[in-house]
Amino acid sequence: MADTHLDRDVLSALQEVMEDEYSTLLDTFLADSEERLSQLHEAGDAKALGATAHSFKGSCGNMGAIRLEQLCKELEQMCSELEQRSEQKSLEGIQKLISEIDSEFAIIRPLYEEERQRSLADSATVRRF
């Protein structure tokens, strides 16, 4: 099941809040996330990386991407440790975490698109009656 990746309760609450704009919100989140991902890859230092991870974590939390949120949180923590101690070995851990984030996004992306299709079909159904 997809439950380790997405919090379905959060999604249904979001749909309730956003109503017709739910699908747009999902689109926006996916586009936003892609931007965050490229920022993660381009970050020049631990501080910038940590800040991006922090913001990304917040959005993921709001959107119910629970595993991605967790990974961002670990990355943020690692960056802050690195900032304080600048240990060479944790660079490897960071690389590993970023690729984990990449693959997690690859997993949830189709899930959100599926959710988007479902919501559009739902509202079409609602409209028909």
Next chain:
Amino acid sequence: MTNVQPLEPLTILIAEDSAADRMLLSSIVRRQGHEVLTAANGAEAVEAFRFQRPQLVLMDAMMPVMDGFEAARQIKALAGETLVPIIFLTSLTESEALARCLEAGGDDFLAKPYNQVILAAKIKAMDRLRRLQATVLEQRDQIARHHDYLLNEQRVAKAVFDKVAHSGCLNAPNIRYLQSPYALFNGDLLLAAFTPAGDMHVLLGDFTGHGLPAAVGAMPLAEVFYGMTAKGYGLSETLREMNAKLKRILPVDMFCCATLLCLSFQRRSVEVWNGGMPDGYLHSIASGERTPLTARHLPLGVLSPQTFDDRTEVFPMAVGDRVFLLSDGVIDTCDANEQLFGVERLQRVFAANRRPDQLFEEIEQALRDFRGEARDDVSMVEVSLLEAAQLSPPALVYSDSGQSCPLDWSVSFEFRAATLKRFNPLPYLLQLLLEVHGLRAQSGALYSVLAELYSNALEHGVLGLDSSLKRDASGFTRYYQQRNARLDELQDGYVRVHLQVAPKGEGGCLTIRVEDSGKGFDVDRVMARPLDGARLSGRGVSLIRQLSRNANWSDDGRSARVEFFWEALA
């Protein structure tokens, strides 16, 4: 999810760099019925605030271009006194970072992920706070406006009152006084005026209460004081009138403590009535002694006219002696521990005083040392006795043309015991005489002589008092005690006054004859005395001989006769 409509929709600025979060938050806030403005970074947020003045801000802490902390600082600065609540949106968890939000001017936090119920509650709470602040500001401004209004009213009232109060002679060279500019609104009142005879009346009063209520009684009191003093009424009549008037117009809990003085430069004495004021002091320069002038009466406006006591005390003064009066603001000044300054500290200042002219400053300094700040209800006045010639009472102003001036007439009065007890006929007689234009230029001398003749006839004649009693200060006091006692017991006796006005050439002549029912005196012996003004006793006769023409006594001193002449009027 129901659509919760708040009482009044707010315009809320959402500053958040994540597009999805911004969108989500906007939807939540809109669904709660508010208008939404959005900004993607701190700089945009500050601009949006500057031009659209939202009432509340939801602010992400971490944003590109300008972070939320700096944006919050700038928005708070732009908002000025108005409370624009800023709620920080944060997934920050470290307490240090949260503290930074507050330091930057944040009013609250909202943690991600957003919880709609908590967000709605926080917006509501912040809106309450915002309204409260707005109300406080509005009321503050309202109070400030009222205060300005009140101050302006006081300025106008003071300007009107100053015209009345300063029609007197507070600027005479023998008066020094100290009053805060708005003492009137602390109920303090200081009046001074010359009588037609050149005596000086001084009143220091202190109405109960503060503000306008304390000031309203001052106007009628000043009117009575100036009106009656100018007409030649003595302290007793003036006091009776003031008391009756205040009793009539003031509410029961309002009255006026007052000390009233009559300084006579010719007789070198001071007559005192103190109703409820702190002790005044008569300072004898020769002996250095300070005689307290103690309150012997209830304040003005308390007793009915029937029970009011107008009895005064008379003290001799030498040239240079001073009378010092003060309001209770001086001795009731409290220090930080509610200790009163008190009479003893005042007397220590007196004792330490070397230069009499520095006394006020020394008292003020002592009050400052005692309390640390000056009160605004401290009033002090000091009146010194000068040679009569050193003062020039202002000429009286008359409004009539003189065409109807009476020039050939006579009139006689007989004042009997019951009248002598309380009625003072002098103002009435003087008014009558001043209808004669030729006499107006010498009204001072005329009044002095008339007053002297009348009091000689009453005191030495009808009451049989021995003027030699007045040789020294204690005898002086005894003399006036006897005078009051004998007047109270008076059953019969009379004083007759005959006035005769006759034209003489281009001018005219006034003859005054005053007779009494007393035992008379040895005219030849009294006339043999030199015209000496320095002694306390027997000043009356020499005064009369100096100020009038052809003064003579007949019928063993029971009948006195003087003349006044005037030339053609210009």
